[in-house]
Amino acid sequence: MLRAYLLIVVAIGVAVGLMRHEPSRRQVEAPQVHMVDTRAVDTATVAARDPLPIAASLQDGTIQLPRNQNGHFYADVEINGSQVHMLVDTGATGIALSREDARKAGIATSIGMNDVVGQGADGNIHGEYVMIDRIALGETSAEQMPAMVLNSGEQSLLGQQFLQKFSAVEIHGDAMTLR
Numbered sequence: 001m002l003r004a005y006l007l008i009v010v011a012i013g014v015a016v017g018l019m020r021h022e023p024s025r026r027q028v029e030a031p032q033v034h035m036v037d038t039r040a041v042d043t044a045t046v047a048a049r050d051p052l053p054i055a056a057s058l059q060d061g062t063i064q065l066p067r068n069q070n071g072h073f074y075a076d077v078e079i080n081g082s083q084v085h086m087l088v089d090t091g092a093t094g095i096a097l098s099r100e101d102a103r104k105a106g107i108a109t110s111i112g113m114n115d116v117v118g119q120g121a122d123g124n125i126h127g128e129y130v131m132i133d134r135i136a137l138g139e140t141s142a143e144q145m146p147a148m149v150l151n152s153g154e155q156s157l158l159g160q161q162f163l164q165k166f167s168a169v170e171i172h173g174d175a176m177t178l179r
Contacts, residue, residue, distance in 0.1 A: 060179075063138040067174040077158060078136040079105040084156055088176060090169060092159030095132065095147035101156045102130065102149040113151040126151040137178070140165050 065073045065088060073088040082105045084097070102109055109128050118125040127150040135145050137158075142165055163169055168179040 061139045063140075063178040065176040065178070067176070073171075073176040075137055075158065078134075078141075080107065080133050080135075082106065086156045086158040088163070089157045089159050090163065092157050094159050094161045095135070095145065096127075096153075096157040096159070097130075097147055097149045098154050098156050099149060099151065100154070105132070107132070107149065109149050113149065117148050117150070135162060137162070140178070 063075070065075055068074055075086055075088050076083050077086045078084075079097075079101070084101045084105060086101075097105070097107070099109065099113075107130050109130065113128045114126055115128055116124045117127040117129065127148045129146065129148050132145040132147050134141060134143050136142075142162060145162065147161075163178070166178045168177070170177045170179075
């Protein structure tokens with residue numbers, strides 16, 4: 001069990017490291033994700049839609065996320081009753097929260113957070129393992145979801161641990177659809 005969780009942490013660490021050092025869009029394959037259209041982002045089209053909505057919930061409970069100008073998808077996720085702006089990372093295994101987002105969601109952490117929770121491009125990633133009481137995106141929710149709070153970094157990540165709660169995650173052009 002500890003070995004499996006460590007592998008999750010390492011995967012998140014790699015994803016954080018890649019995000020920090022690779023500003024261009026990257027394509028990651030995951031079993032639950034169906035890449036339908038891989039054309040380049042038309043930044044003029046994206047800029048014309050600014051400001052972008054974070055998510056559009058359709059009548060059938062489907063959530064549609066627009067691609068951001070930086071090529072990534074973001075969603076406002078409810079964690080313990082608080083709204084947290086997260087990068088939807090289909091290549092990440094778990095959930096990683098910034099210190100600030102953890103505080104906003106009422107998740108207590110130690111002051112130092114010196115535990116090594118993964119490896120990134122810059123070396124060790126320090127943080128702390130936590131439990132999210134409740135996490136929800138649209139009508140999809142989960143309780144007692146393990147996550148980690150990162151000692152550094154400002155962007156929280158929503159990975160496969162929660163995304164697998166959806167029956168399908170699809171990307172068509174500049175839209176990610178969660179069913």
